[in-house]
Amino acid sequence: MEESERLVSADAEGAEEQVIEAALRPKKLDDFVGQERVREQLSLVLRGALRRGRTPDHVLLSGGPGLGKTTLAMIIAAELGQPLRISSGPAIERAGDLAAVLSTLAEGEVLFLDEIHRLARPAEEMLYMAMEDFRVDVVVGKGPGATAIPLDIAPFTLVGATTRAGMLPGPLRDRFGFVAHMDFYEPAELEVIVRRSARLLDVEITDDGAAEVAGRSRGTPRIANRLLRRVRDYAEVRADGVITRELAKAALRLYEVDERGLDRLDRAVLESLMRKFGGGPVGLSTLAVSVGEEPETVEVVAEPFLVRQGLLARTPRGRIATPAAWAHLGIAQPAASPMAGTLFEVDDGADRPE
Ligand SMILES: Nc1ncnc2c1ncn2[C@@H]1O[C@H](COP(=O)(O)OP(=O)(O)OP(=O)(O)O)[C@@H](O)[C@H]1O
Numbered sequence: 606m607e608e609s610e611r612l613v614s615a616d617a618e619g620a621e622e623q624v625i626e627a628a629l630r631p632k633k634l635d636d637f638v639g640q641e642r643v644r645e646q647l648s649l650v651l652r653g654a655l656r657r658g659r660t661p662d663h664v665l666l667s668g669g670p671g672l673g674k675t676t677l678a679m680i681i682a683a684e685l686g687q688p689l690r691i692s693s694g695p696a697i698e699r700a701g702d703l704a705a706v707l708s709t710l711a712e713g714e715v716l717f718l719d720e721i722h723r724l725a726r727p728a729e730e731m732l733y734m735a736m737e738d739f740r741v742d743v744v745v746g747k748g749p750g751a752t753a754i755p756l757d758i759a760p761f762t763l764v765g766a767t768t769r770a771g772m773l774p775g776p777l778r779d780r781f782g783f784v785a786h787m788d789f790y791e792p793a794e795l796e797v798i799v800r801r802s803a804r805l806l807d808v809e810i811t812d813d814g815a816a817e818v819a820g821r822s823r824g825t826p827r828i829a830n831r832l833l834r835r836v837r838d839y840a841e842v843r844a845d846g847v848i849t850r851e852l853a854k855a856a857l858r859l860y861e862v863d864e865r866g867l868d869r870l871d872r873a874v875l876e877s878l879m880r881k882f883g884g885g886p887v888g889l890s891t892l893a894v895s896v897g898e899e900p901e902t903v904e905v906v907a908e909p910f911l912v913r914q915g916l917l918a919r920t921p922r923g924r925i926a927t928p929a930a931w932a933h934l935g936i937a938q939p940a941a942s943p944m945a946g947t948l949f950e951v952d953d954g955a956d957r958p959e
């Protein structure tokens with residue numbers, strides 16, 4: 606199973622999803638939900654620059670997929686009243702590609718470089734100078750006869766986005782005047798996003814219906830919006846179009862997304878771990894075979910969220926189901942299971958499966 610095939614994947618899917626996402630994107634900082642601190646800090650950076658009539662510091666947006674980096678980049682340009690030029694690390698293969706982009710920027714424009722951690726090394730070095738001095742050296746010719754021609758570029762604001770801030774070289778990170786770390790969203794924030802999106806999609810949803818969708822969205826607006834669209838289909842085909850809590854529950858049961866946002870694969874991994882291996886520890890490859898998946902799929906697609914939720918622990922001896930996992934799946938934990946009675950915190954919140 607590929608990550609992109611999942612309803613609960615945080616990655617953007619095909620072209621259709623991109624079109625819908627564009628329609629659901631907030632256009633102003635005030636409409637951007639959550640990320641309170643980032644929003645406030647960014648607002649100061651932008652207002653300060655506007656007051657001084659200068660281009661603002663370069664901004665780095667760091668955070669997982671679907672948390673709103675592209676959305677914020679567009680908002681930054683809109684708030685500055687500037688066009689947004691969009692490119693990405695992988696699209697810029699050579700320094701010359703970057704020089705071409707930089708040299709056509711008009712003063713004050715905002716350049717968005719998505720996946721900036723994937724920028725090729727020579728381009729990255731050119732970017733250092735561009736960010737700092739608004740100047741690049743374009744190398745003409747090859748070998749001993751090559752000469753560097755300095756080229757002034759208009760003052761611009763770089764907005765970089767990365768899902769892997771750790772992979773960004775220090776010198777590059779240091780050249781951003783403002784780094785925004787985007788976190789997962791709280792259920793209450795996602796609820797606001799779901800209600801807002803429903804309004805834009807012209808779907809009627811009750812408050813507890815929105816809460817139900819929000820709670821299963823893994824802290825991620827993109828997933829919230831996607832679940833909302835699936836629930837809307839269900840509401841329109843099977844009911845009167847209104848999304849109530851009951852309806853959202855029924856729809857998401859059909860799509861196999863549970864109260865905590867776990868899907869079939871997540872649950873299969875946990876269930877196998879518990880039923881076949883007494884809760885572990887068991888090695889990754891054995892666990893993967895038991896659910897009929899590649900080890901990499903289990904490790905990359907299922908485990909990160911399970912670990913984040915405190916349902917699964919990776920230990921040197923293998924994978925272990927935590928007491929919270931037993932509770933969540935409603936399976937009685939045998940007394941001999943490795944973590945029974947350990948100090949692991951048991952989350953026995955209201956999200957047991959029905
Ligand atoms: N704070 C927010 N308020 C409202 N909607 C949001 C917010 N953040 C994200 N969204 C919505 O979630 C979707 C995904 O957001 P976006 O494309 O900005 O994520 P991203 O961080 O750029 O993801 P990726 O890493 O995959 O590029 C968009 O449709 C956007 O409307």
Ligand SMILES: [Mg+2]
Pocket residue numbers: 674675676719766
């Ligand atoms: Mg993006």
